[in-house]
Each structure stands twice: as structure tokens, then as C-alpha cells.
Amino acid sequence: MKNKYIIIAITGLAISVSSCRKGCTDPAAENYDARAKKSDNSCEYVEPADTTSSVNLVITHLSGSQTFAMNTDYVDGFGNDYQFTRAQMYLSSPKYMDENMNLISAPMEYALVSPSQTTYAFGTVPGDAHIHMMDIAVGVDSVANASDPGTYGADSPLAYQSPSVHWNWNSGYIFIAIEGVVDIDGNGTYDAGETFLCHVGLNSMLAVNSGLLAHFNSVPGQTHNIELDIDWSGLLTGIDLSVDNSTHTMDNMPLATTVSNNAANVITIHQ
Numbered sequence: 001m002k003n004k005y006i007i008i009a010i011t012g013l014a015i016s017v018s019s020c021r022k023g024c025t026d027p028a029a030e031n032y033d034a035r036a037k038k039s040d041n042s043c044e045y046v047e048p049a050d051t052t053s054s055v056n057l058v059i060t061h062l063s064g065s066q067t068f069a070m071n072t073d074y075v076d077g078f079g080n081d082y083q084f085t086r087a088q089m090y091l092s093s094p095k096y097m098d099e100n101m102n103l104i105s106a107p108m109e110y111a112l113v114s115p116s117q118t119t120y121a122f123g124t125v126p127g128d129a130h131i132h133m134m135d136i137a138v139g140v141d142s143v144a145n146a147s148d149p150g151t152y153g154a155d156s157p158l159a160y161q162s163p164s165v166h167w168n169w170n171s172g173y174i175f176i177a178i179e180g181v182v183d184i185d186g187n188g189t190y191d192a193g194e195t196f197l198c199h200v201g202l203n204s205m206l207a208v209n210s211g212l213l214a215h216f217n218s219v220p221g222q223t224h225n226i227e228l229d230i231d232w233s234g235l236l237t238g239i240d241l242s243v244d245n246s247t248h249t250m251d252n253m254p255l256a257t258t259v260s261n262n263a264a265n266v267i268t269i270h271q
Helices: 002-019 232-236 253-263
Strands: 052-063 081-097 110-113 119-126 133-138 166-168 172-182 195-201 207-212 223-231 267-269
Touching: 052 081, 052 110, 052 232, 081 119, 081 232, 110 119, 119 223, 166 172, 172 232, 172 253, 195 253, 207 253, 207 267, 223 232, 232 253
Parallel strands: 052 223
Antiparallel strands: 052 119, 081 110, 081 133, 081 172, 133 207, 172 195, 223 267
16 A cells, blocks of 8 residues: 555656646747747747858949049039049849840839948849849839838838928839039139039839949859949030039939939949
8 A cells, every 4th residue: 555655646746747848839940849838938049041142242333434532523514524422322123134134133222322431231032043143223113212211121212211202292202313523614713603403203214224244143142242333424425514403303303313224334343
């Protein structure tokens, strides 16, 4: 009889211990314990393998064939001396194609580019893909253009900036902002009031640089640099700055349209 009580006590103790057993209770975890009845926060997980390749844009800023510099004399196509004091543009909407021109899925991405910076993180592409060509837009897509900059984190290119690259919630973003001085009277000096300003926006002004021969193989978990040239003076091709030198887009649509059309040809693959 005494042995019987001992066996019953041991059995009860085993059941009690089993019902209180702690461990990892998540079947998805590497150390899942099917006997555990209560989690002890010890679950361990294997990080999924990275199947994408990060993309950086590495930009060489130019004025024609020269290295770009602010407050440096350049000459427009009509013989007018001018200097840039501000140069900014949004790049967005990357599209990547393989050698058969099939579209390779990639997330939307934005970069606010200026000559003071050369390298910009620009999202991802699938790993183990051959990127043959790419398109890239100057401006932002219509969905982003209708959004409120106040909804973005401070590190987002679409957040409020200083100087501003957003007119207001209804008018949207300034896709291109270039400003400077121009020797309008040709006397060799930049006199008071001799300035130019081109702020270009609106959905219709989105400009796409197409068919850029990127030509690289992506590798999962690695970062690939796409090297581009931007010719800032190319934005002013065909514009006589001595007579046509100011637009906020809606107040001088012809000039804004010319700048936008030029923007579709100012980005090339760096050689």
C-alpha cells in the first residue's frame, strides 16, 4: 500500500511538472518545444535570406562636359553668361528591363538630387537578375504629387525641405528647381535684378529618361552602384536667359515645358 501511494505521488508530481513546463511554444521557431505549456520567451528564429540587391545612384554632376560648380560662369546657347545658385531635381519611378526588355519588378523610389551630394540609396531590385536597361523619371508620380509632405518622416525625400520643394498640398512638388544670375545686358557683371528662376512641377511635367544601358547582374544581399551623369546646363538648352528667365510653371508654361522636355535628356550612364 505504501508503494502505491509513492507511485501516485510521483505520477502527480510528473503531471504537475509537465503542466508547468516552460519553453518555446511557437511551432515556427527553430527551438520549438512541443512539451512546453508556457512560453519563456526563448524562441529563436532564422532570419530569411535576403533575396534582393540594393541600388545606389552614384551621380557625376556636370555642366555640359565640365564638372558642375555653383557660382561658376557658364554660357547659354545665346551667348549669355550665367551662374547657378540653386540646383535640385527629384528622381523617381525606376523601371528596369532585362535583355529581352521584360520589366523587372522594383519598388517605387524617390531621391531629391543636388550637386552637393553624389550617392543616393535608391531602393532594391530582385537578386539574381540581369538588369539590361533602366528608365528614370525627373519629378514624382501623380500619387506622391498629391500627397502631404507632412506625412513623411524627416529623412524622406518627400518630407518638407529647406529651401522648399513643395508649393502647397494642391499644387504638389517642385520637380526641378534651378536658380541663378544671368548677365542680361552683356556688360560683364551680374547687376541687381539680373536673375533667372525655373521652378517646374505639375503631373504633366514628369520627364522620363529612357533606355539607359545600366547592364549589371544583381546579387542577393549586395549593393550595386548605378553610375549616372546629370547635365544641369542641359535643362536650359534652347532658352535665351536674357529674355526668358522666370517660371513657376503656371505663370510661364512655355518656359516650364521647355525645361521639362530638356529634363528627359539630361541623364546618361556615366562612361
